[in-house]
Amino acid sequence: MDKDLVTLKASYIVQGPGEVINGGQVTIKGPKIVEVGPIKAPMGKVIDLGGAAVIPGLINAHTHLELTDLEGKIPPPKSFTHWLRHLVSYRRGEANKDLGPAVKRGANLSMESGTTAIADISSTGDSLKLLPEVPIRKRVFKEVICMDPAMVASILEEAIRVLSDFPRDGLGTLGLSPHAPYTACAKLYQGCTLFSKGQDLLLSTHICETKEELEFLKEGTGSFAIMLRAYGMLEGWEPPGLYPLAYLKKIGALARPWLLIHCNYLNEEDIYIIKESGSSVVYCPRSHHFFGHEVHPFLRLLKEGVNVALGTDSLASNKSLSMMDEIRFLLENNQGLSPQEALSMATVRGARALGMAGLVGELRAGYEADLAVIELPRAQGGPVLEDLFDPESRNIVTLVAGRPCYDRYGLFTKDSCDVH
Ligand SMILES: [Zn+2]
Structure with a gap:
């Protein structure tokens, strides 16, 4: 034997x-x-x-394990910026907290519920530090935030240094994630795109998540403008006057495929831009429901041949990190969707989205x-x-x-x- x-x-x-x-x-x-x-x-x-x-x-194409300790701590939001302000003030109140235990708990909850691969966004760097010890397959993204073009070079340099410390052991791969078009300036998106060229370094960003984000980029007004001004992040910033995906395309960031998170609000041009760039979209059904968004266009995207994967997002906007629960919720709320298609979004489509097709x-x-x-x-x-x-x-x-x-x-x- x-x-x-x-x-x-x-x-x-x-x-x-x-x-x-x-x-x-x-x-x-x-x-x-x-x-x-x-x-x-x-x-x-x-x-x-x-x-x-x-x-x-199962493949969880979008999560933030560093937020696992925020389970049930952020009250149901009046708006997205309201939730974001809560999140920021919570984290500021406990600066320098070691989030390693939260990451570990999140990874264990994932593995217990049948998840074998995750795409995790590391904001503080704790996830990048701890996940190499955890035997789950992962693509870990260093999140970068910067609206001041003069600061981009040093922010990117630091991100690259943090990523270079991560051991690539077969289970671990990496990515860079400019957070969103309202927290990352054009120069940061361009810098990430340039740096990732020719490397196994996937790019990811939160995009077209709220109507307020669309207004902010198009007009420079609304709740994002108020919040970011209060944080002192908008000095010298001018709205590009475009919707988010048209904006990323114009600045040359979509020259390669991205892992586009949310895409809750898309118009016809956006769908064309996503298709053209070969990017994958990650739909997070329960987090989408938590924020009370309008119906998600994932069925339309699938019909158009766009690769759509599923994610749980974090416990700051979801009740569990279980992809089984995510699929159950998706099926309960989409009577016409077959279990076969739902499973595909959580397995083979997830693999494609994370650059792991043919492997898992x-x-x-x-x-x-x-x-x-x-x-x-x-x-x-x-x-x-x-x-x-x-x-x-x-x-x-x-x-x-x-x-x-x-x-x-x-x-x-x-x-x-x-x-x-
Ligand atoms: Zn997210």
Whole structure:
């Protein structure tokens, strides 16, 4: 018996969103999947998962683990800027707090709920410091904020220094994130775009999130102007007179694909610009609902061929970091959406968005062994993709690169196992 091989047997193997094997097995060697198919003579150690479903690990394409300690601390907002002011004052009141424990808790909550890869925005640098220790796959973005062109060079220099300390160990990749067009000036967007050229350094930004953001860029007025003036961030700043995506295009920032967060308010031209740039959009359904936005255009974007991934955002605007909960919410609120499409947004589309296509997001020979095992509710028995997101189904095992990061029943430490 090859001791390096582990075979997971289960009633259902969801290879990709539309590909379900009834009665199948996944064989893993070290960090990789070596075989996926119907049940046959197993190879190596066998773990029998009974009636469970093995699915590709879930990919959270947008979160802020440094905000995990703000769970329930920020009251329901009257407006987006109202929420942002609360967030800023909360953080100013506890400057220099070590956010490592918050990051760790957020990563653990993610892995427990079947998430194997995250795109995390690091504002303070704590996440960049701590995440290398956590066995989850990650793309960590250093967030940069600067509205003063004269300060851009030093802000970028510092960001690059912080990023260069991050160990790239196979599970960790990096990114740069100018926060949003109302906190990052044109020079900062251009600097990030230039620096990332020719590197595996993904760019991400929050964009078209609120109507107030559109007004601010177009007219230079509204609640953002009032807030940023109060923070002393608008000296010498002139509104570009364009909507956010047209503005990024004009300054040359969209010369390469971005990970565009939110995109709650888009017009026809915006959709064309996103398509043209090859960027991916991240929709955060429960955070979108928290702020009371208008209906999100994700169905239209998908129809237009834009890659749309899903994110939880942070616990400052969401109740959990579970992608299973995110998908359940999405399906409950979009009757016409198939579980297959929802799963695709949380797996294969997430992988594409994070620059991990062909590596994770599906269960295939040669791919990384990133997967989740979902225990299905017993009384069901409908199509497996529907049972998968039943409120009673739950994740019992999370593997990242073949390593158990969550193992509810200790299946990987027993010699042989049987779950029924
Ligand atoms: Zn965000």
